[in-house]
Amino acid sequence: MRAAVVRGPGDLAITEVPDPAPRDHEVIVAVDTCGICGTDVHVLDGDYGVVRYPVIPGHEFGGIVVAAGRAARGLATGTRVAVDPMDYCDACSMCRSGWTNMCLNGGGLGTTAPGALAGYVAVNGARCEPLPDTLGLGEAGLVEPLACVLHAVDRLGPVLGQDVLVLGAGPIGLLASALLAMSGGRVDLVDRRAERLAAGSRFGARRTGTAVRELDGTWDVVVDATGNPAAVADGLAVTRRAGRIALLGISGPGRSFAFEPFDVVARELTIVGANSVRHTFGRAARLLAAGTLPVELLHEPPLPLTATGEALERSRRGQGLKTRVRLAEAAA
Ligand SMILES: [Zn+2]
Ligand SMILES: [Zn+2]
Structure with a gap:
């Protein structure tokens, strides 16, 4: 597959990388569209705390489940999903008291694990939110910021x-x-x-x-x-x-x-x-699907993967509102 890879601070490449394979609890999502946010710019700049380079950035996305690990239940191939990019352990004292966004062992897609500026991304099946029919894949990237x-x-x-x-x-x-x-x-x-x-x-x-x-x-x-x-x-x-x-x-x-x-x-x-997402991902998806937020005002047509550098610069300069990259062609 094709992916945008930040090889180290300031060093972005659009390159061919191996397709991910799902571990037991994971599913593989073919990414449709990924939104760019300030975090991705910080990952490129090298000033966002714990990042494991090289890393594929991107954590605001929608896509289609194309494969599932043995223990990833309830997600049929073909399911359209948005994905909570937070990685939390469900076992530490913070997770067990409900503060999953404060996990002591936490990380996330696009920072400590490969993100969604790629044809495919491996994600925890339990973090997938099946999309209501009224929510398009191109808008699904807004579930995370919302x-x-x-x-x-x-x-x-x-x-x-x-x-x-x-x-x-x-x-x-x-x-x-x-x-x-x-x-x-x-x-x-x-x-x-x-x-x-x-x-x-x-x-x-x-x-x-x-x-x-x-x-x-x-x-x-x-x-x-x-x-x-x-x-x-x-x-x-x-x-x-x-x-x-x-x-x-x-x-x-x-x-x-x-x-x-x-x-x-x-x-x-x-x-x-207020840091990231805490028990709000499904509610955000339903709010977006209700169609009452004028999200069309946030979006311009998405850029191709080859223009990821330009998309990051647009976000850095505050040009437009929510810049997006289209990945559907990056799966081949
Ligand atoms: Zn974000
Ligand atoms: Zn935890």
């Missing part, structure tokens, strides 16, 4: 009737805006790139602005989808007393801002981190 956002919404708790500020209008910020508006929040959306705000109202935003001060207010709930320390500092400054701030964005290592602990005490703020 499941991450849904986990953040779970972590935040009720927002009904509350004022919510979302920082960052990339795919994660827009999906967060939509879910928080669906949950009854009154959502405002900020991104310094004005062109990204155009879709804001379709994703539930009441007001949009290119800077927090443009909107002139304070909010019960602030959600950061930028990972930019300056944006988090801005968000913290406009969080109301007893308010909550959720952090979803990934900063590079060592990026920080001045922080006054007593301010959190005095205002009784709640700061919530």
